[in-house]
Amino acid sequence: xxxxxVIKIGGSIIDQPKALNEFxxxxxxxxxxxxxxxxxxxxxxxxxxxMQVEVKMIEGRRITNAETLDIITMVYAGxxxxxxxxxxxxxxxxxxxxxxxxxxxIVSNRRPIKNIDYGFAGDIKHxxxxxxxxxLETNITPVFCAITHDENGQLLNTNADTIASELAIAFASIYxxxxxxxxxxxxxxxxxxxxGSVIENIxxxxxxxxxxxxxxxxxxxxxxxxxxxxxxxxxxxxxxxKPEMLFNSTFNHTTIQT
Amino acid sequence: xxxxxVIKIGGSIIDQPKALNEFxxxxxxxxxxxxxxxxxxxxxxxxxxxMQVEVKMIEGRRITNAETLDIITMVYAGxxxxxxxxxxxxxxxxxxxxxxxxxxxIVSNRRPIKNIDYGFAGDIKHxxxxxxxxxLETNITPVFCAITHDENGQLLNTNADTIASELAIAFASIYxxxxxxxxxxxxxxxxxxxxGSVIENIxxxxxxxxxxxxxxxxxxxxxxxxxxxxxxxxxxxxxxxKPEMLFNSTFNHTTIQT
Numbered sequence: 014x015x016x017x018x019v020i021k022i023g024g025s026i027i028d029q030p031k032a033l034n035e036f037x038x039x040x041x042x043x044x045x046x047x048x049x050x051x052x053x054x055x056x057x058x059x060x061x062x063x064m065q066v067e068v069k070m071i072e073g074r075r076i077t078n079a080e081t082l083d084i085i086t087m088v089y090a091g092x093x094x095x096x097x098x099x100x101x102x103x104x105x106x107x108x109x110x111x112x113x114x115x116x117x118x119i120v121s122n123r124r125p126i127k128n129i130d131y132g133f134a135g136d137i138k139h140x141x142x143x144x145x146x147x148x149l150e151t152n153i154t155p156v157f158c159a160i161t162h163d164e165n166g167q168l169l170n171t172n173a174d175t176i177a178s179e180l181a182i183a184f185a186s187i188y189x190x191x192x193x194x195x196x197x198x199x200x201x202x203x204x205x206x207x208x209g210s211v212i213e214n215i216x217x218x219x220x221x222x223x224x225x226x227x228x229x230x231x232x233x234x235x236x237x238x239x240x241x242x243x244x245x246x247x248x249x250x251x252x253x254x255k256p257e258m259l260f261n262s263t264f265n266h267t268t269i270q271t
Numbered sequence: 272x273x274x275x276x277v278i279k280i281g282g283s284i285i286d287q288p289k290a291l292n293e294f295x296x297x298x299x300x301x302x303x304x305x306x307x308x309x310x311x312x313x314x315x316x317x318x319x320x321x322m323q324v325e326v327k328m329i330e331g332r333r334i335t336n337a338e339t340l341d342i343i344t345m346v347y348a349g350x351x352x353x354x355x356x357x358x359x360x361x362x363x364x365x366x367x368x369x370x371x372x373x374x375x376x377i378v379s380n381r382r383p384i385k386n387i388d389y390g391f392a393g394d395i396k397h398x399x400x401x402x403x404x405x406x407l408e409t410n411i412t413p414v415f416c417a418i419t420h421d422e423n424g425q426l427l428n429t430n431a432d433t434i435a436s437e438l439a440i441a442f443a444s445i446y447x448x449x450x451x452x453x454x455x456x457x458x459x460x461x462x463x464x465x466x467g468s469v470i471e472n473i474x475x476x477x478x479x480x481x482x483x484x485x486x487x488x489x490x491x492x493x494x495x496x497x498x499x500x501x502x503x504x505x506x507x508x509x510x511x512x513k514p515e516m517l518f519n520s521t522f523n524h525t526t527i528q529t
Contacts, residue, residue: 091349099372103424109373114357166361
C-alpha cells in the first residue's frame with residue numbers, strides 16, 4: 014500500500030508569508046502522495062473589517078451569515094488557496110485547489126439549529142474519493158480550503174481540522190494514510206508556556222488523565238477529538254506539532270496512538 | 272472524434288443571479304464534453320469600492336496592481352467560480368473550478384511594459400491539456416476564471432475571451448472543438464441598436480468590409496480577433512450571441528467562418 018500524507022496548516026503559517034513560502038518549498042519536496050488542507054488565518058477577519066462587515070462569534074466560533082460566507086469564499090478559496098497553488102507550481106509540485114464543491118469531493122449537511130444558529134456552517138456527511146484518487150495517481154496534489162457544499166447549491170464553512178481528518182479516514186482503505194496537524198507549538202504541551210514540555214505519545218488511556226488534570230483545554234479538545242476519530246478509523250499515523258516534524262523525523266512532536 | 276464545447280460567459284450573465292442560475296441549469300444538461308470560462312462582471316469593481324481601492328483603467332483596460340490582483344483573485348477564483356461550481360453540482364454537473372495555476376493548466380507571460388504597464392496581466396504562452404483531458408474523460412466539467420500564472424509563483428489577470436479561444440485551440444487536435452462567446456446581444460449587429468440586425472456569417476472577406484464601414488468597433492474587435500485566431504487553428508465552430516444559441520439551434524447568432 015502506498016502512503017498518503019494529509020497535512021493541515023493553520024494561521025501560524027498562513028498569516029506569515031515568509032513562513033508559508035518556506036513551508037511550501039519543503040512541502041513540495043515530499044515524495045509521497047499528499048493532500049494539503051489549509052485554514053483561513055486572520056485574513057478573513059481583516060477583509061471583513063475593510064468591508065465593514067461585523068464578525069459575529071459565539072463561544073469562540075464564527076457565525077457564518079451570507080456576507081461572512083462570501084468573505085470566507087473569497088479569502089479561503091480565492092486569495093489563500095490560489096496563492097498556495099501558484100507557489101507550489103513554482104516549486105514543481107503540481108497542485109489543484111479544491112473546495113468540497115469541486116468534483117463534489119466533500120458533501121456536508123448544514124449544521125442544524127439547536128441553541129445556536131451557526132449560519133452557513135457545514136458538518137461533513139460524505140467524501141467522494143474517486144476524482145481525488147485519479148488525481149493523486151497522476152501526481153497531482155489537491156489543496157483544500159475550509160469550504161464544503163451541500164449538493165443543493167450551497168457552499169458551507171467547514172472546520173479545516175475536520176476536513177483533514179475526514180480526508181485521511183476516507184483514504185485509509187486505499188492508502189496507508191498519515192495525518193499531520195501543523196501549528197505553532199511543538200505538540201500537545203504539559204505546560205502551555207513551555208515548548209519543551211511536549212507529550213510525545215497520547216493514548217486513550219493517558220488522554221483521560223490529561224483531561225482530568227486540565228492539561229487538554231480549549232482549541233486542543235476538538236483537535237484531539239479529530240485525532241482519535243482518525244486513529245480509530247484506520248488512519249495509520251496521527252501527529253500534532255510544528256511543520257518541522259514533517260521534514261525532520263527527530264523533531265519533537267506529539268503522536269496520537271490507539 | 273468527440274465534441275468539446277468551450278463556452279464563455281461574461282458580465283451580462285454573471286451580474287444577474289437569476290440569469291446565471293437559469294443558464295447553469297441549461298448548461299448542466301449539455302451532453303457533450305464542455306468547459307465553462309467566465310469573466311468577472313462588475314463584482315470586482317464593487318469590492319474595490321468597498322475596500323476603497325482605486326480601479327485604474329487606461330484605454331478601457333484595467334491596470335492590475337498587487338491590490339487589484341488580490342481583489343480579482345478573491346472575486347473571480349473565489350466568489351464567482353465557487354458559486355458557479357456549487358450550482359453546477361446542484362444540477363448534477365460534476366464541475367471543478369480552475370485558474371491557470373491549478374494543474375499548471377494555463378501558463379502566461381507577464382505582459383511586457385511598452386507604453387503602458389498593465390501590472391500583473393498575463394498573455395497566454397502555453398496550455399497543458401493532459402490533466403484537463405483526463406478530467407473531461409471522467410465526465411468532469413472544468414470551470415475557468417480569468418486568472419493564469421507564470422510558473423514562478425505569480426498569478427496573472429488574463430482576458431477571459433482569450434482563455435476560451437486558447438483552450439478551444441489547445442483541444443482542437445483531440446476533440447472536435449466548438450467555441451461559443453455568450454454576451455448580451457444576438458450576435459455581431461449591423462446596427463448596434465437593432466438586435467434584429469444580426470450578421471449571420473462573418474468570413475475574413477466580409478470582415479474587412481465590416482471594418483471599413485466601422486460596423487466592428489470597440490470591444491467587438493478583440494473578440495473577433497479571438498474568433499479568427501481560433502477558426503484559423505482548427506476550431507470547428509465559432510459563434511457569438513446570446514446563451515440561447517447553445518440550447519436552441521434556430522436561435523439567431525453570428526457564426527465565424529474561414
